[in-house]
Every structure is written in C-alpha cells, then in structure tokens.
Amino acid sequence: MTRIHDMGGRFGDGPIPLKKIDGKVVDDEPVFKTDWHAKAFAITVASASVGKWSIDKGRFFRESLPPKDYAKFDYYEKWSSALINLLVERGLINKNDLIEITKKAKEDNLQVSQVTDEHQDVLKAKDVAITLGRGGPSAREVIHSPKFKVGQEVRTINYSPNKNIIGGHTRLPIYARGKKGKVILHHKGHVLPDASAHDLGDSPEHLYTVEFLSTELWGDKDGNQKDSICIDLWESYLI
Amino acid sequence: MSDKKNVEHNHDEHHHYHNHSLLPEEPELRVKAIETLLLNKGIINSDTVNELIDTYENKIGPRNGAKVVAKAWVDPEYKKRLLENATKAIEELSYTGRQGEHMVVVENTPKLHNVVVCTLCSCYPWPVLGIPPTWYKSDEYRSRTVREPRKVLQEFGLELDLNTQIKVWDSTSEMRYLVLPMRPAGTEHLSENELEGLVTRNSMIGTGLPETPK
Numbered sequence: 001m002t003r004i005h006d007m008g009g010r011f012g013d014g015p016i017p018l019k020k021i022d023g024k025v026v027d028d029e030p031v032f033k034t035d036w037h038a039k040a041f042a043i044t045v046a047s048a049s050v051g052k053w054s055i056d057k058g059r060f061f062r063e064s065l066p067p068k069d070y071a072k073f074d075y076y077e078k079w080s081s082a083l084i085n086l087l088v089e090r091g092l093i094n095k096n097d098l099i100e101i102t103k104k105a106k107e108d109n110l111q112v113s114q115v116t117d118e119h120q121d122v123l124k125a126k127d128v129a130i131t132l133g134r135g136g137p138s139a140r141e142v143i144h145s146p147k148f149k150v151g152q153e154v155r156t157i158n159y160s161p162n163k164n165i166i167g168g169h170t171r172l173p174i175y176a177r178g179k180k181g182k183v184i185l186h187h188k189g190h191v192l193p194d195a196s197a198h199d200l201g202d203s204p205e206h207l208y209t210v211e212f213l214s215t216e217l218w219g220d221k222d223g224n225q226k227d228s229i230c231i232d233l234w235e236s237y238l239i
Numbered sequence: 240m241s242d243k244k245n246v247e248h249n250h251d252e253h254h255h256y257h258n259h260s261l262l263p264e265e266p267e268l269r270v271k272a273i274e275t276l277l278l279n280k281g282i283i284n285s286d287t288v289n290e291l292i293d294t295y296e297n298k299i300g301p302r303n304g305a306k307v308v309a310k311a312w313v314d315p316e317y318k319k320r321l322l323e324n325a326t327k328a329i330e331e332l333s334y335t336g337r338q339g340e341h342m343v344v345v346e347n348t349p350k351l352h353n354v355v356v357c358t359l360c361s362c363y364p365w366p367v368l369g370i371p372p373t374w375y376k377s378d379e380y381r382s383r384t385v386r387e388p389r390k391v392l393q394e395f396g397l398e399l400d401l402n403t404q405i406k407v408w409d410s411t412s413e414m415r416y417l418v419l420p421m422r423p424a425g426t427e428h429l430s431e432n433e434l435e436g437l438v439t440r441n442s443m444i445g446t447g448l449p450e451t452p453k
Contacts, residue, residue, distance in 0.1 A: 039270050082259075084259050
C-alpha cells in the first residue's frame, strides 16, 4: 500500500497548469505568489533549527496529512499544516496553544509580544546565508561494499520497503515496485529515509540510480522504445 | 518484523497528523496564526523570516543555473568537471548547500533529452534554480511526466522527434538533477555573458529549450 503523495503514473490529472500567451509558455511567475506563501516557506525553514527534524521527517508529515486535505490543499497549505503537526509532535507547541491562537485569530487579535527568552537554537538572520550554504548533506560512510554494480540488472521489491513502521515513509514509488531495471549510477552511502523519517537514526545504505524502460513500467506505449525513467533507490529496495 | 510499530493504529501518533485542523481553515489566517505562535514562543524570529524570503526572492534563483550552463558551453574543461562531479564544479561558482548538497548534471544531445520531476514531493535543486515554480509542484506534472513525458513536453511547446530518446529523472533521493541543454546553433560569436541570457529555467529542468539569439 501507499499514500496519497505517491502519484507517479496516476491518470486523470489534466493539463499542466502553465501560463500561456498566444499558445506560448510564459515563465514569469513570482517566486512567491502571495505574502502568505512566502511566510509559510520561511517559517518552515526557520523552525527546523529548533525542531531538529530531518528532511525525511518533514516529508513524512506532509504526506501523512489526511488524503482529503492533501488533495485539496495548496502547496504551502500542506507545508504550514505539516509544520504545525511537527511542532506539536516535538512538544514545542501544544493543543491548547492552537485553540487559543485560533480564538485570537478569529477575533482579529493576533499580536506579537516582546520575546525575552528566544529558544537557544533559534536561527538568527545573520546565520541564514551560512546555514543555507552548508545545507544538510545526506552522504554517509557505509562499511560494507555495495551489493550491486553499475551496469547490473536489478529488480525492485514489490511491497513497501519500510522495515520498521507499517505505513511508514519510503522513497520507492509504487509505480516502480516489482520492476526490472539497470543500475546506471552508484552514489555510495546515503541516509535511509525510511529510518530517518521516524527518528530511527541515519541507517545509511548504498544508493543507486536505476534506469527502467518505460515499456517495463507501463507496458507497450507510444514513443521511443528506449524512453526510460531513472529513479534513485536504496540498496534494501532492490533484489 | 515482529517489532513493527503500527502507525495507523497507534491512537496518539495518528492524531499528530490532524492537529492542523484546530487552526483557522483560511490558509492566510492559518499561516499568520502559526507565525504569531512561533514568534511569541521564541522558536523563530522575524528578521530571519525576512532574510529567508529575501534570499530566495532576490539572491538564489535560476540565474545561478544559467551561469553554470553558459560556463559549460564555453569551457570544455569545466563541462568535463561538471559532468564528472557536478557538486564540486558548481561549488566553483559558490553555489552550494540546501537542496543542492549532491548534484548530478545530465547532458542533452541530439539523440537524448532529459527531463526532471519529483513524483513523491517537489525535490528541486535550490542553489542553482531557486524555489520551484507552481507547475513543477502540481499534481498534473508529478503524476503525468513519468508515464507520458512526450505529451507533457508538448504542452510546454516542446515536440520531440521519435528518434530522440527521453530520460525522465524522478528525484526520489537527495541527489538533485540539473539538465545541461544543448547550446543553440548560431551562437558561436556570443560571449559567456550573452549565452547566459539564453538559458531559460525550463531548459534546465528539461521542459524547454534555451532561447535562440534574436
């Protein structure tokens, strides 16, 4: 089984939402379409320095929104809703805080007070450039040698690979389960999202890019018979 | 597998994914409520919020990627380094970090066209392309690109010959993919700076081509 976010290959989604003038694509969208988009983005990035969740945990909370909400929410509604759920899970915010702030919001009485005790890990404006520039590399040392070689034929497992959590996070899309492909790149060891999303440590594994012919994934189709889809997959996803 | 924790049936954990429903439904007000709460709790500060917005509105965006591409077009040694170790070669131009920690550059040729998608979320190489456009994050692009890339590219105005092979890169890990488009014909006389102006955002995702000189 899978979750609502795992939509590769799904039917029924209609045309790509592009701005066109006289049939030609016009790429002039502002970085943030509204102020609240910009705010939702920035408060999410800023909170992570206190919340200390992994990127995988952040993703898991977005994809764990109830499917009905996930489907109807705008992109940054997903971000902000997942953010508050993460903050509650981390114990940084509690349900009473949410009830109280909602009451104030509805009374049009949202006020920022003078904060005297900032959290010790709060991200400071002067550290933004260096923090972003450093990022959070996921490469890790893996002691054992890789099980697969570039050029080797492999098959993906045909169930959700998360070994620890039923319904847990994974990065093997359902459209590529139980399929045959060829290893084209080996990226050495990387944090395993299936573990990291659930605070179970890095559990690094060898990471590969596997190329699948589109005929293998979708059956016979129009197009070039060599058209392919390349997917990054961890060693435990492959047999 | 006996130690499997069942998320769905663990009452407390289950409710972690529903707390947002306690907040105002209207998205702008919801974000304002969260922001106010976080500021008052000292979890974020407003200078940082402004700095983050300014960074991605004004400093980090697709013009970075265009510089990488133009340099690769004029400097064969750089192009070699870029294709061999993209993270390092891009770092030469000081583009590093968040959402670009591990870069791979894939080169278009007359026989091969690359296009990048993230079916599971919205992975995108921020240091070179900035924040992804709305269409990249849309259900339509995420669901359709892996199954019918030719139809998707047609909607972008890109008709590919049947002899051209398409490779779709689904960004499922922390590897981030940047397409190196082909240098347009008739640009031999242009400087690196002028070439940079021809490199469009979509040409570096694979949903477009560079502009041709006017």
